[in-house]
Amino acid sequence: MSEDLLHVSIAELESLLRRIFEANGVSAKNAAILAANCAACERDGAHSHGIFRMQGYVASLRSGWVDGRAVPEIEAAGSSFLRVDARNGFAQPALAAAMPSLLAAVEATGVAVLAMRGSHHFSALWPDLEPLADRGLVSLTTVAGQACVVPPGGRVPVFGTNPFAFATPVAGSPPLVFDFATSTMSNGDTRIAAREGRKVPHGTGIDRDGHPTSDPNAILDGGALLPFGGHKGLAMTLMVELLAAALTGGSFSSDVDYSTHPGAETPRTGQLLIAIDPTRGATRVYADRARDLIDAVRRSGASRLPADRRYAARARAQAEGIPIARAQFEQLAALAG
Numbered sequence: 001m002s003e004d005l006l007h008v009s010i011a012e013l014e015s016l017l018r019r020i021f022e023a024n025g026v027s028a029k030n031a032a033i034l035a036a037n038c039a040a041c042e043r044d045g046a047h048s049h050g051i052f053r054m055q056g057y058v059a060s061l062r063s064g065w066v067d068g069r070a071v072p073e074i075e076a077a078g079s080s081f082l083r084v085d086a087r088n089g090f091a092q093p094a095l096a097a098a099m100p101s102l103l104a105a106v107e108a109t110g111v112a113v114l115a116m117r118g119s120h121h122f123s124a125l126w127p128d129l130e131p132l133a134d135r136g137l138v139s140l141t142t143v144a145g146q147a148c149v150v151p152p153g154g155r156v157p158v159f160g161t162n163p164f165a166f167a168t169p170v171a172g173s174p175p176l177v178f179d180f181a182t183s184t185m186s187n188g189d190t191r192i193a194a195r196e197g198r199k200v201p202h203g204t205g206i207d208r209d210g211h212p213t214s215d216p217n218a219i220l221d222g223g224a225l226l227p228f229g230g231h232k233g234l235a236m237t238l239m240v241e242l243l244a245a246a247l248t249g250g251s252f253s254s255d256v257d258y259s260t261h262p263g264a265e266t267p268r269t270g271q272l273l274i275a276i277d278p279t280r281g282a283t284r285v286y287a288d289r290a291r292d293l294i295d296a297v298r299r300s301g302a303s304r305l306p307a308d309r310r311y312a313a314r315a316r317a318q319a320e321g322i323p324i325a326r327a328q329f330e331q332l333a334a335l336a337g
């Protein structure tokens with residue numbers, strides 16, 4: 001009901017989230033980074049990774065499974081290749097710590113590869129890339145998760161929902177960013193459908209006996225999700241495991257096991273990020289070419305491109321505040337002690 005809806009300023013939300021992280025064992029430096037990330041998701045209407053996630057962050061921290069005070073180790077593995085050990089901390093503070101070295105490598109060589117391991121990524125990927133696009137860089141990133149996705153025809157989950165994201169500068173407009181799970185549906189959306197008693201589209205997943213089902217409870221209760229797009233999604237999610245886990249030294253999704261830490265929810269795996277200075281390769285200004293292409297796509301009739309919805313939600317939140325149900329805001333405040 002509208003009277004139960006608050007409109008919270010971005011600064012106010014960020015400050016509350018920072019206090020929650022700090023109250024649950026996160027260092028002040030890491031708390032500021034995580035709070036900004038989570039508040040940005042809520043601001044942009046990326047609800048599956050906004051304040052909805054705070055219970056999971058807190059439960060994982062309280063279980064001792066993740067180290068909120070971790071100080072990452074950054075090591076040059078070549079002039080353009082950074083290895084980052086997040087040391088059982090969250091991915092975003094480790095990425096922030098590596099950012100100066102990453103930008104210096106791109107400036108020196110035109111490209112940088114960042115291979116992170118021992119990291120917990122519990123958020124959307126677009127916040128990792130959008131700042132790079134704002135600097136004129138093209139980038140992509142991918143993260144392994146916790147096994148809940150079977151290969152088509154399979155019975156045993158091997159893959160996480162394994163998101164993949166890409167960002168590019170576009171002349172005259174905000175970056176184009178896409179960011180999606182390589183499963184038919186994210187785990188969070190499957191849980192929301194189950195909670196709301198909704199069916200999911202046929203082909204979303206299988207039940208515990210391996211039969212296709214549109215019942216989200218059957219998928220969650222011993223069943224599994226499928227990769228999106230049949231064999232094409234299978235190839236994508238295989239690639240994610242190889243890039244984000246095998247190449248980085250992180251765990252495969254199927255090796256994540258937090259059963260000894262009741263309450264834990266954040267998968268500890270790995271992340272690969274590649275940043276490219278596109279001006280090194282273009283015969284014309286790259287961002288102009290990106291704009292020409294996007295203009296052509298819009299002229300062809302596309303009414304929505306990736307990130308359009310988020311940017312619209314961001315503009316609304318900046319003008320009116322972030323809409324949050326009062327009850328949800330009060331639950332959050334309780335987490336801050």
Ligand code: NDP
Pocket residue numbers: 046048049121122123124125126143144145161162163164177178179180181182185186187189304305306307308309310311
């Ligand atoms: P969605 O299917 O909601 O969206 C995927 C992308 O497609 C977004 O960039 C979105 O833009 C765009 N998009 C959606 N609908 C349209 C449309 N009709 N036309 C054009 N573009 C469209 O994403 P998922 O549910 O797969 O994933 C949601 C989030 O979950 C992602 O941010 C992902 O990183 C995160 N995630 C994180 C995991 C982790 O381990 N950390 C695991 C799995 C997922 P827009 O944003 O503007 O809507």
